[in-house]
Amino acid sequence: MSRVLPYPLLTASLLAMWLLLNGTSVGQLLLGTAIALAASRLMVALQPSKPRLKGWYLLPKLVAIVVADIWRSNIAVARLILRRDQSRRMSGFIVVPLDLRDPTGLAILACIVTSTPGTAWVEYSSTESKLLLHVFDLVDEAYWIDLIKSRYERLLLDILT
Structure with missing residues (x-):
């Protein structure tokens, strides 16, 4: 088969x-x-590696979180763009240390981050396991690091390992 x-x-x-x-x-x-x-x-x-899904039952939760975040981000970015006072918006780059090492998990995380408006996966250093992320409206760097690690990375680690 x-x-x-x-x-x-x-x-x-x-x-x-x-x-x-x-x-x-x-x-x-x-x-x-x-x-x-x-x-x-x-x-x-x-010859892609076949991922081993340990916590497959968490996939619907991850999908629901990603869909909700994409929806909210679309609205937030639209408000930022349509706002008259553009001087308060500040874009920036942040470095997010990752515990996730699985290539499939990293690919899924890259898709999630890039498909969410206002964020872009810029670079990943496999030697240091650090993600360089661009944020359209960077207010609090610690908030974004916590969001990536606790909201997406933790679930991906639970699903794939």
């Missing part, structure tokens, strides 16, 4: 996304299946 479907979740996700984007018909189902199978087989050449 693993030769035909080396990454079954990837195949199913790609097929579902294909059908959502292109509509459901027999032709789209066949074409989407072919593309999803081919993409899954091509992933074997990249």
